[in-house]
Amino acid sequence: MKVPSASARALRADELGLRRALPGRTLPLMVAAMALLAALSVAGWIGTSALARQWREGAGTAMTVQVPRPNEPSAKPDTTRLAAAVALLAGTRGVASVHVLTEAELTDLLRPWLGDSASQLALPMPAVVAVRLSGAAIDLAVLGHALDDAAAGTAVEDHGVWMRRLSALAFSLQACALLALALVGAVSIAVIAVATRAGLAARRDAIEIVHGLGATDGFIAGRFARRTMLLAAFGGFVGAFIAVPALLVLAQFAAPFAENASASPGHAALFAALPIPLWGSIAALPIVAAAIGFVTAQLTVRGWLRHLP
């Protein structure tokens, strides 16, 4: 007796003829495009998150103190106003470092506004002290009063306005990326649902036959879900594969904003060009696409089968 051929055995798992009804090109292509867009959205979200953190750490932990007439004596004996202010700052809990800007540094700061002659101007320049905070909470009002007592007229600038503006900008960018990601997810679900419904229409007769033979909704939905899951996973893999070089190119453009530009050679540099959470997200794309395909097909087919008794 002739044994079942390989093709006959292969057909066994495709009772509904879904290999023809859900062809292996269109759906993976659409899902691949969605996966690529998802990767770009995730990259945007992770990138803006990193940028926001960087801004917070930079601007949020820095403070500038201006001491007018720095070389005049302070209220304390044998001390200049600048020295009194620096001593007070250095002794304050939560201050990590105190740096008095040199004449050259001040000139550099003023150059954009006053040009190269900034150092030769006869204007009374205040001393500028760059203060780096360690993260412990500092009551700026109390510190301001203490500085004013030590050197009257001393001004404290905590960059709060800029930090709030940067935070708002970063939040907007993150929200845009998340919105794009949600939109990509919704479009993916719609694409898979439409493809599944097309498959249902194409295989209506076959479905009615197996339904009449006693197939459960779970059996029929499971066959569709398995096929859709495989196609979506393949599409997700292709999209992720294309996303890697695209993101590496974008990472090159964004390198000047990166927290730590990599100096590692070869493959390590390639890997380090993208943050680890982004690599994880790219790796997860085929799995997420497969899950969306499976669940969408299950729900679509089970909903459609409700029309049968």
Add this chain to the structure above:
Amino acid sequence: MVRFESVGLRYGRTGGRDPAPEVLRDISFELPEGTFCWLRGASGAGKTSLLRLMYLAVLPTSGKLTLLGADIGRTPRAGLPPLRRRIGVVFQDFRLMPHLSAFENVALPLRLAGGSDAQIRADVIELLRWVGLGRKLYTLPEELSGGEQQRVAIARAVIARPSLLLADEPTGNMDEAQAERLMVLLGELNRIGTTVVVASHNDALVERHPAAELRLDRGRMVREP
């Protein structure tokens, strides 16, 4: 086994001001287990609709239908597939899966019932040999003649040893010898306890195999077994 109590059936709108016309009206009869019964009537009398009710392709819009001990009106939707697996149907148009071989078409009911591969293979090959298709196990339906396709359809209907076997004009594409062979098979299944209902226009066949008869006329039962 099968009990119809004032059963009515409409396709389309079942209520409201303008309901669809009733294709079956006030149908009442009972078929005890092990009955062999002819279903007769002119074209359009409602034979196919009555069979569709019996294999649960449609549900009654009025009255009470009891099948294989289950009150269909009270059976939840999830409870219908196990009942369908106990009903074999030979369709007038065969309704074979065009992408599956004869073997896979016949194996389908056993696969849905969760049979083992080895048992399915043995049973399907034995039955396809019995209906004369032992050499065409892995042939697709489109490569089979009309009569061969009908034999595959019959094999698929009986492979799971159904409690109720329904056939809609099963000998329509058969010569007399094949029709007699089919009647032998249906008779054997009936002898081992299967309830058999056959819709047929073939008067000669019905006369050669006298049995109880259901007769429909314009959607009404005019003769009960």
